[in-house]
Amino acid sequence: MLALMLSIRGRKTEAEAGSTEVFQERPSQIAWRRLKRNKVAMTGAIISAFFVVLAFGAPIITSLFHVNNSTTYQNVLAQDGIPLHGFNGISIHHPFGFEPGTGRDLFALMLYGSRISFTVAVLAGFSFIAIGLVLGTTAAYLGGWVDNAFGRVADFLLSFPVTFFFIALSTPLVLSIEHWGIAQGNGARVIVLVTVLTFFSWPGFFRVVRSQVLSIREKEFVLASRSLGASKRRIIFKEILPNVWSTAIIYLTISLPGFLGAEAAYSFIGVGVQAPGTTWGLTLSDATNYWQRDPVYLWIPAGMIIIVVLSLNLFGDGLRDALDSRSDR
DSSP states (O other), X not given: OHHHHHHHHHHHHHHHHHHOOXXXXXXXXXXXXXXXHOHHHXXXXXXXXXXXXXXXXXXXXXXXXXOOSSXXXXXXXXXXXXXXSXXXXXXXXXXXXXXXXXXXXXXXXXXXXXXXXXHHHHHHHHHHHHHHHHHHHHHHHHOHHHHHHHHHHHHHHHTSOHHHHHHHHHHHHHHHHHHHTSOOTHHHHHHHHHHHHHHTTHHHHHHHHHHHHHHHTTSHHHHHHHHXXXXXXXXXXXXXXXXXXHHHXXXXXXXXHHHHXXXXXXXXXXXXXXXTSOOHHHHHHHHTTTTTTOHHHHHHHHHHHHHHHHHHHHHHXXXXXXXXXXXXX
């Protein structure tokens, strides 16, 4: 009788054990859970997403306020070009007031200007990430003369004075693009901005990827694939690249604020987008002519740049902590 009871109990225990499923979170789920716990990073992500929606939804948003970026409003400026009412003429219908000297709606100018700023930052960001990822992985895995060649090119570009180069050659590059019929005016200037930012940004990321791949290629799963006769292409794209995606995502989010600031700086000094086009940097440059008489006109673009760059930096820091398996935060 005792043996029968023990047998029934043992079968029950085995059945319960067999019906119990072990749940294991994927790395992406762990990273998302960590990121959601980081309130500062989530706040930065929400603010950044809000500005992106405003930028690319500019036509819809400005139509709701019945404003645009080209209409010159009459009887809103004094003889010296300053808006008649205080605080840059801010009202319900014109949330940011007017642009001194022209009378255009500043809210519409900021929205349409942010489209160019975000476009330059996103295109340059994804371009340099793609180039650095492919070249860094290839150089580290193949080694030899390939690694040496890419490494010397990266060293040369890292030591190059980018700002002086861009100031000196921006006009000839723009004229060349216009001569070839690729784009005209500010379209050509945007192409030059993206090209220069990409060309001089990939070497830094290339170095990061190369050092990481040098470590990954000696891991057991890579050695096992190699021993089974997998091709170099398969090992690079199936075994190594998936293990550096997190680094690419982190580097991209941290670099976007820098590209926004670079676009604003180049437009500010007159080698980026030019009037009648508008970006945050160009508006900030124009505001320096009126800051003593109309300081609000300076505060608005400066404040928007600070908020967006700070939000992206906070989100990038939080994402880095979330994707770091050694982080407890």
